[in-house]
Amino acid sequence: MMSGRDLVSRAAPLLACLGLLGLWEIAALVLSTDSFPTAWVAIRAIPSILGDKESLINILDSLRRMAIGFAVGVIVSIPLGLMMGRSRLVASFFNPLLMVTYPVPKAALMPIIMLWLGVGDLAKTLVIFLGVSLPVIYHSFQGAKAVEEKMLWSGAAGNILFNSLDMGQYDTVYAMIIIIGAMGIGLDAAFENLRGKLVKWSEPSFEIPLSFA
Amino acid sequence: MKVAPSRPNIEDELAPARRQTNAMIAIDNVSHVFRTSGRQDHLALSNISLIIEDGAFVAILGPSGCGKSTLLYVVGGFVSPTEGLARVKGQAITGPGPDRGPVFQEFALFPWKSVLGNVMYGPRQQGVKSAEAEAQSRALIEMVGLKGFEHFYPKELSGGMKQRVALARTLAYHPAVLLMDEPFGALDAHTRTRLQNDLLNIWERDRKTVLFVTHSVDEAVFLSDRVVVMTRSPGRIKEVVEIDLPRPRRRSELLLDPRYQKYVVEIERMIDDTSEEQLRP
Numbered sequence: 001m002m003s004g005r006d007l008v009s010r011a012a013p014l015l016a017c018l019g020l021l022g023l024w025e026i027a028a029l030v031l032s033t034d035s036f037p038t039a040w041v042a043i044r045a046i047p048s049i050l051g052d053k054e055s056l057i058n059i060l061d062s063l064r065r066m067a068i069g070f071a072v073g074v075i076v077s078i079p080l081g082l083m084m085g086r087s088r089l090v091a092s093f094f095n096p097l098l099m100v101t102y103p104v105p106k107a108a109l110m111p112i113i114m115l116w117l118g119v120g121d122l123a124k125t126l127v128i129f130l131g132v133s134l135p136v137i138y139h140s141f142q143g144a145k146a147v148e149e150k151m152l153w154s155g156a157a158g159n160i161l162f163n164s165l166d167m168g169q170y171d172t173v174y175a176m177i178i179i180i181g182a183m184g185i186g187l188d189a190a191f192e193n194l195r196g197k198l199v200k201w202s203e204p205s206f207e208i209p210l211s212f213a
Numbered sequence: 214m215k216v217a218p219s220r221p222n223i224e225d226e227l228a229p230a231r232r233q234t235n236a237m238i239a240i241d242n243v244s245h246v247f248r249t250s251g252r253q254d255h256l257a258l259s260n261i262s263l264i265i266e267d268g269a270f271v272a273i274l275g276p277s278g279c280g281k282s283t284l285l286y287v288v289g290g291f292v293s294p295t296e297g298l299a300r301v302k303g304q305a306i307t308g309p310g311p312d313r314g315p316v317f318q319e320f321a322l323f324p325w326k327s328v329l330g331n332v333m334y335g336p337r338q339q340g341v342k343s344a345e346a347e348a349q350s351r352a353l354i355e356m357v358g359l360k361g362f363e364h365f366y367p368k369e370l371s372g373g374m375k376q377r378v379a380l381a382r383t384l385a386y387h388p389a390v391l392l393m394d395e396p397f398g399a400l401d402a403h404t405r406t407r408l409q410n411d412l413l414n415i416w417e418r419d420r421k422t423v424l425f426v427t428h429s430v431d432e433a434v435f436l437s438d439r440v441v442v443m444t445r446s447p448g449r450i451k452e453v454v455e456i457d458l459p460r461p462r463r464r465s466e467l468l469l470d471p472r473y474q475k476y477v478v479e480i481e482r483m484i485d486d487t488s489e490e491q492l493r494p
Contacts, residue, residue, distance in 0.1 A: 158335035
């Protein structure tokens with residue numbers, strides 16, 4: 001049996017969503033301008049968007065960009081962050097760059113990126129990539145740095161994998177790069193496939209070399 | 214900074230010939246300097262030479278900061294000495310390896326693995342099949358007295374239990390040498406005594422070579438065949454004391470044995486002397 005308390009804590013995220021929608025509803029009613037519809041009106045518009053082939057194509061395009069930006073971001077960031085955490089040299093090289101870029105809102109970089117790369121998929125994917133990679137680099141860096149030295153030593157002694165003192169577990173790192181890369185490509189293919197099934201009439205886009213149907 | 218000039222090898226004067234031929238660990242003129250930016254370089258070890266034969270239980274004793282842990286880390290391959298060389302079974306030590314198993318004061322268990330997972334780590338890394346590694350690990354867990362705790366996580370265990378897991382984890386990959394760095398230093402007196410007894414029982418069964426760093430004189434005399442007394446800053450070997458007490462040792466008998474008491478008093482005096490030297494300007 002679930003106690004009332006458990007039930008409330010399970011339902012908390014749902015309650016938060018409902019609360020937010022409620023506030024939206026009230027705010028829209030109070031303001032009552034054309035450009036700010038009520039939550040209910042907005043929700044009722046969802047089925048028509050999901051039924052519309054144009055919107056579906058656009059949504060899937062966005063999802064694909066997200067998947068690619070995320071996958072590439074993770075592939076680059078996790079190994080880089082881990083290496084920064086384990087090697088002082090790598091850290092002192094990348095850390096200043098990271099610290100300078102980190103606080104800049106990614107949206108503020110949008111105009112510059114648009115100037116460089118135009119408004120195509122590449123620019124959008126790059127923004128997603130930046131948004132993903134900076135926090136991931138930072139947190140893998142901090143995480144790797146915080147690992148207790150004695151624990152690494154304990155691992156190293158019982159292990160044939162680390163043989164040198166720099167603890168470079170490079171074979172695993174590169175294996176992970178390949179695995180995550182494969183996941184990224186696989187996800188992209190899956191999205192493309194799903195898109196092909198849902199919206200058969202649209203042509204697959206080849207703007208980004210990674211995507212294939 | 215210049216390392217102090219070498220001096221006669223203490224071990225040569227003291228070691229019987231059998232020790233030379235049967236050496237498990239040979240530390241040859243090892244010095245280590247910690248380079249710190251800003252502050253002066255710190256000479257942690259100065260010209261340490263020591264030979265430890267196969268199956269010996271050797272304690273390294275000294276005041277804190279005398280470099281005794283650093284010496285252990287050199288043998289472990291975790292620290293490369295600035296000068297000199299350490300060998301295990303005649304092979305120069307260049308890094309950590311499964312032939313030398315460390316047990317640290319901080320336990321350093323893998324928090325994301327259960328007791329069983331921690332103990333199975335070594336055998337699994339060495340390619341032992343899962344079922345076999347599990348059977349071996351369960352037997353070891355029972356040996357260190359933790360039967361029934363196989364699926365507990367480190368955070369759910371007491372300090373003494375964690376150290377038992379750490380010992381089992383290290384024994385699981387059959388190291389030729391156990392490197393124990395103040396393993397019972399973080400435990401309360403009662404737990405400490407129990408673990409000392411259990412360690413002796415385990416050791417008397419398979420007689421692995423043990424290098425045991427401690428600052429407790431009682432512990433060193435109770436456990437070891439030989440006590441290496443170190444001085445502080447720079448860390449040198451002051452004296453090597455052979456502990457000629459019968460085994461198996463029982464705490465209740467040993468504490469009443471005048472020979473044991475004599476060793477303790479003698480060694481305590483040596484350490485006091487080194488502290489006196491330390492205080493002189």
